[in-house]
Amino acid sequence: MEQRQVHEVDLTQIEGKGEFSCPKCKSSISPNDETEEVYSILGTKVGGQILEELVIQCNRCMSRIRLTGFSLLGGSLLS
Ligand SMILES: [Zn+2]
Numbered sequence: 001m002e003q004r005q006v007h008e009v010d011l012t013q014i015e016g017k018g019e020f021s022c023p024k025c026k027s028s029i030s031p032n033d034e035t036e037e038v039y040s041i042l043g044t045k046v047g048g049q050i051l052e053e054l055v056i057q058c059n060r061c062m063s064r065i066r067l068t069g070f071s072l073l074g075g076s077l078l079s
Contacts, residue, residue, distance in 0.1 A: 004064060006055075011069035025061035039065075 007023040011031070014020050019030040029039050031054065038059055045053035054067040 006064045006066050008066045008068065011067055013069070022058045022061060022063065023065065024063040025058060027058055027060045029056070029058065029065075031067065 009020050009023065011018050011020075017030070018032065019028060021027065022029055027038055033039075036059075039056040040059060042055045042057050042064065044051060044055070051070040052068070054070065055064060056067065057064050
């Protein structure tokens with residue numbers, strides 16, 4: 001049976017504009033890429049006006065990644 005592990009990526013620990021590599025397959029993922037070719041958005045968690053969490057699925061290796069640390073980026077993804 002396949003184990004669905006959720007990887008966690010803290011965007012405040014990432015340099016640049018929030019791009020990071022998939023923890024499993026190392027695909028380059030940019031949260032600002034809205035084409036959803038590389039990943040699909042599974043869910044969001046919003047606190048007030050600020051996006052707190054984004055759960056995505058890497059379309060290459062199908063692993064789930066939970067992104068945190070948006071608040072320190074100004075919640076720009078919400079616009
Ligand atoms: Zn991946």
